[in-house]
Each structure stands twice: as C-alpha cells, then as structure tokens.
Amino acid sequence: MTDAALPTARPSRASLSPRLVGFATVIGALLAAEGLVQLGFVNRFIVPPPSEVIDAFRRIVTEEHVFRRFLATAAECLVAGVLLTVIGVGAGVLINRFKLLQQAIETWVASVAAAPLVIMYPLFLVVFGRNALTIVMMGFISGLPPTILKTIEGISGTRQVLVNVGKSFNLSATQQFWKILFPAALPTIFVGVRLGLIFALINIVGTEFLINYGGLGALITDLAERYDLAGTYAAICFVILVSVVFFLALEQAEKWLRPAD
Amino acid sequence: MAVDTDAILVADNITVRFDTAESALTAVDDISFKVQPGEFLSLIGPSGCGKSTLFNVIGGLLTQHDGIVTVDGKTIAGPHRSIGMVFQEESTFPWRTVTDNVAFPLELVGMPRDKRIERARHFISLVGLDGFESRYPGELSGGMRQRVSLARTLASEPKILLMDEPFAALDEQTRLLLGDKVLQIQQQLKQTTLLITHNITEAVQMSDRILVMTYRPGKVKRIVDIDLPRPRSSEIVTSEAFGRYVAQIWNDLREEASRGMRDEESHALHHGAAP
Numbered sequence: 001m002t003d004a005a006l007p008t009a010r011p012s013r014a015s016l017s018p019r020l021v022g023f024a025t026v027i028g029a030l031l032a033a034e035g036l037v038q039l040g041f042v043n044r045f046i047v048p049p050p051s052e053v054i055d056a057f058r059r060i061v062t063e064e065h066v067f068r069r070f071l072a073t074a075a076e077c078l079v080a081g082v083l084l085t086v087i088g089v090g091a092g093v094l095i096n097r098f099k100l101l102q103q104a105i106e107t108w109v110a111s112v113a114a115a116p117l118v119i120m121y122p123l124f125l126v127v128f129g130r131n132a133l134t135i136v137m138m139g140f141i142s143g144l145p146p147t148i149l150k151t152i153e154g155i156s157g158t159r160q161v162l163v164n165v166g167k168s169f170n171l172s173a174t175q176q177f178w179k180i181l182f183p184a185a186l187p188t189i190f191v192g193v194r195l196g197l198i199f200a201l202i203n204i205v206g207t208e209f210l211i212n213y214g215g216l217g218a219l220i221t222d223l224a225e226r227y228d229l230a231g232t233y234a235a236i237c238f239v240i241l242v243s244v245v246f247f248l249a250l251e252q253a254e255k256w257l258r259p260a261d
Numbered sequence: 262m263a264v265d266t267d268a269i270l271v272a273d274n275i276t277v278r279f280d281t282a283e284s285a286l287t288a289v290d291d292i293s294f295k296v297q298p299g300e301f302l303s304l305i306g307p308s309g310c311g312k313s314t315l316f317n318v319i320g321g322l323l324t325q326h327d328g329i330v331t332v333d334g335k336t337i338a339g340p341h342r343s344i345g346m347v348f349q350e351e352s353t354f355p356w357r358t359v360t361d362n363v364a365f366p367l368e369l370v371g372m373p374r375d376k377r378i379e380r381a382r383h384f385i386s387l388v389g390l391d392g393f394e395s396r397y398p399g400e401l402s403g404g405m406r407q408r409v410s411l412a413r414t415l416a417s418e419p420k421i422l423l424m425d426e427p428f429a430a431l432d433e434q435t436r437l438l439l440g441d442k443v444l445q446i447q448q449q450l451k452q453t454t455l456l457i458t459h460n461i462t463e464a465v466q467m468s469d470r471i472l473v474m475t476y477r478p479g480k481v482k483r484i485v486d487i488d489l490p491r492p493r494s495s496e497i498v499t500s501e502a503f504g505r506y507v508a509q510i511w512n513d514l515r516e517e518a519s520r521g522m523r524d525e526e527s528h529a530l531h532h533g534a535a536p
Contacts (some may be wrong), residue, residue, distance in 0.1 A: 168346040
C-alpha cells in the first residue's frame with residue numbers, strides 16, 4: 001500500500017464499442033428475422049415481420065393508448081416500490097435486530113424468494129378482488145424476500161472495525177444504527193431494493209396479463225385475444241423497453257445515492 | 262500497584278482469560294503500567310502476546326477482565342471519551358467525505374455544522390491532507406486513509422491517543438513517513454500516546470518508553486527508556502544509539518518470538534491451524 005491518491009478513471013472511446021456492438025447485434029437480428037419471415041422460412045402468422053411490428057408501435061400509441069397503460073403499470077410499481085422500501089427494509093432491520101427471529105425465519109424467507117409466487121394470484125384475487133390492489137400486492141410480495149434478505153446481509157456484513165469505531169466514540173444503540181450500521185449497509189440494501197423492484201415489475205405485468213386488468217400486461221392480453229400479432233409483439237417490445245429503462249434508471253439512482261462509489 | 266495520581270493512564274493488574282472449547286486461555290497476565298501526561302509509550306511483543314487484547318481493554322471494548330484501568334484517577338468500565346482509538350484495519354467511513362469523516366466526533370457532540378467543518382479542516386491540515394477535503398476514502402491510498410482515521414480521532418481531542426498497529430498494512434517507506442507525521446503531531450499537541458506495535462523500529466523511533474511483552478500469556482518482560490533527543494524524525498533510524506536500542510529490544514523479543522513460533526508450529530502439527 002502506498003501513500004498516493006488513486007488516479008481518477010477517465011472515460012475512453014473503447015467503452016463505447018460494447019454499446020455499438022450491442023446495438024448492431026439487435027439491428028442484425030431484426031434484419032435476419034425480417035428476411036426469414038419475408039422469404040417464408042418462418043410463418044408470418046406466428047411471428048410477424050419486424051417491419052409490421054415497428055408499424056404497429058404507432059397503432060398501440062394512438063389507438064391502444066399504451067402510455068396511459070404504462071402510467072397505470074408505473075403507478076402500481078411505484079406503490080409496490082414504496083411498500084417494499086418501507087416494509088421490506090424495515091422487516092430486514094427487525095429480523096437482524098432479533099437474532100432468534102433471524103435464525104428462525106431467514107431460511108423461510110430465502111425459500112420464498114426461490115418460489116414462483118405468481119401462482120398465488122388466484123388467492124390474491126379472492127382476498128383483494130380483481131383490481132389494482134391485487135396487482136400491487138403480487139408485486140410487493142414477490143419483491144419482499146430479496147429486499148429483506150439483502151437488508152439482513154447488509155447490516156450483519158458491516159465490518160467489525162466500523163462498529164468498534166462507533167463504540168470507541170461511545171455511541172448509543174440508536175446512533176450506532178443510524179450513523180454506522182445503516183449507511184454501511186446501504187449499498188447492499190439498495191441492491192435488495194433494486195432486485196425487489198425488478199421482481200415486482202415482472203410480477204405486476206405478469207399479473208395484469210393473467211387477470212386482464214390494468215396496464216401493459218392487460219394490453220398484451222387484449223391484443224393477443226384479438227389475434228393482433230403485430231400489436232402484441234409491439235406491446236411486448238414496449239414492456240421490454242420499459243424494463244430496460246427501469247433498470248437503467250435504478251442504476252442511475254444507485255449511483256446518485258452512493259456518490260462514494 | 263497503587264494508583265499514581267500523576268499518571269494520566271494507569272493499567273493495574275490487568276488479566277484477561279478466554280474460555281476455549283479445550284481449556285481456559287490466559288491472554289494477558291497481570292500487566293501493570295502507567296503513562297504520564299504527554300508521554301509516548303509503546304507496547305511491543307510478538308504475535309499472540311495479547312497486545313490487541315490489551316488495546317481493547319484500555320479502549321473499553323473488552324470489559325471482561327480482572328484489574329482496573331484508570332484515566333486521571335477515575336476507573337473506566339467501557340469506551341470513554343478521554344481515550345481516542347486508531348485501529349489497525351482501515352476504519353474510515355466510505356460513505357463520508359474526508360471532511361465529514363473527520364467531523365464525525367464533533368457531529369456527535371452537537372457542534373454546529375460550520376464550526377465543525379472549520380475544526381475538521383484544522384485536523385485535516387494537521388495530518389497533511391489539505392486539498393483532499395471533498396474526496397471519499399475510496400479515492401485515497403491506504404496511508405491517506407489511515408491519516409483520515411488519525412485526524413478523526415484527534416478531532417475528538419482525546420486525553421490519550423491509543424493506536425493499534427496503525428501502519429501495519431503500509432509499506433516501509435510510507436510507514437516511516439507517517440511515523441514522522443505522528444511524531445510531529447504528538448510533539449505539537451503534547452498528546453499522550455499509547456502505541457501497540459510489533460515493529461521495533463517504529464517503537465524506538467517514536468517512544469519515550471517501550472514496554473516489552475512476553476509471548477502468551479502476555480506479561481511485562483521489561484520497560485526500556487528511550488533516551489534519544491527530541492524532536493525526532495525518521496532520520497534518527499541511521500544513528501548509532503537508535504541501532505543499539507533496536508538491538509537491545511530485539512534481544513528481549515527474539516526469545517519470545519521463537520517461543521511463539523514453536524508454539525504455533527506445534528499447534529498446527531496437532532490441530533492443523535494456527536492458535
């Protein structure tokens with residue numbers, strides 16, 4: 001270890017190359033699909049040509065009001081996200097605080113994280129009815145296990161020396177939590193919240209699709225039931241785009257919240 | 262040992278035992294010493310002699326022990342604001358800037374933000390980190406991060422600065438230069454300092470007295486007065502007197518270090534791991 005400040009990394013042109021290659025790959029795949037469908041190698045009644053899908057984007061915007069649907073899905077995600085952050089992180093903190101509770105239920109929470117919770121939607125329909133609450137609760141429940149587990153991991157993984165620094169300054173238990181444990185755990189907690197939100201988005205769109213209610217998932221069901229294949233594929237692409245934007249936004253939010261990294 | 266009213270810090274008959282699965286292990290056995298105000302005392306000993314255990318006892322992090330520790334004649338039974346600790350491991354808060362790290366103890370006592378930033382800047386300057394106030398620890402080298410830890414501890418204005426091998430993870434050149442910096446600060450602030458170390462050069466370079474410990478259980482083997490002129494710097498390592506002190510302390514330590522090595526080898530032979 002030396003006594004010199006570390007150099008700050010500068011962005012290079014080389015870092016643009018992976019993005020360009022990735023973009024070119026997507027364009028190449030679309031052109032290949034177009035060619036295969038137009039030449040008759042792929043049945044156009046199963047896979048519509050990408051040109052028709054791109055054209056259908058205009059339709060789903062003007063006729064199917066995709067942005068209004070998107071706002072419905074986004075609102076459900078937002079509510080689920082707030083619930084996840086407040087209840088998920090809070091539950092993780094509480095479970096970590098009481099070691100017996102942690103030993104008793106951590107394995108259960110981990111098991112639930114691996115379970116396909118989307119199959120619980122009939123139960124939620126019975127409990128909450130066919131409305132946005134069912135969709136929000138499905139998203140919330142799906143995102144809860146990773147949020148709780150990562151919160152526990154973050155707090156219990158705080159380096160002992162940082163805890164000892166707090167003790168050496170005679171911090172109370174509350175100060176120890178807010179001044180040391182929570183900020184030290186924040187990067188891991190944020191990973192948990194991010195995972196939770198991604199799980200929530202998947203399950204919210206999935207539940208909308210299954211119960212044909214609400215935002216983007218319900219739009220896909222509508223279009224599929226009308227056998228509007230180009231529109232269905234356009235809506236699916238829109239959901240994928242939303243997921244990508246959502247993921248990138250979370251990454252940016254994480255960078256903003258963790259300036260030290 | 263009677264409590265010395267002149268001494269700022271007194272460790273009196275400190276004994277620490279740990280119960281292991283096989284037996285009770287005495288890590289520190291009946292250690293007593295005193296530190297006078299403004300004095301620089303080093304505790305040196307081989308690995309496994311209980312130095313860090315003693316660090317935790319004096320700092321109040323380890324309360325299960327026999328004997329007492331007093332500061333200014335008052336017994337302490339836990340972490341105490343009179344004692345500022347600098348740890349061996351990197352201990353800056355990565356989520357805080359250098360200024361906010363150093364201002365941490367001032368924030369705890371409710372000092373207004375403007376005033377604590379001003380105080381923090383004073384201590385940042387003292388450890389030679391001007392210009393790095395807004396940096397995060399992740400942007401600094403190991404030596405600079407240790408200086409931030411030192412500044413943070415000094416900002417709490419402790420009566421006693423307690424350091425546990427603070428330069429152990431640094432290279433030799435950085436260690437010598439940081440030793441200079443610590444000496445300079447200690448002399449400037451007349452800071453009572455207790456350094457735990459296994460590095461003979463570092464101990465002789467900085468100390469007024471060196472307490473040499475035996476291998477497990479840790480006892481006081483000898484206390485050596487270091488009669489080298491002050492102010493000192495790392496240049497003193499080239500002097501003849503410095504060499505004599507190093508040789509003298511190594512003579513005391515060699516036997517203990519050999520005993521420790523034999524013990525570790527024997528333990529590894531029978532249990533497959535170091536004790």
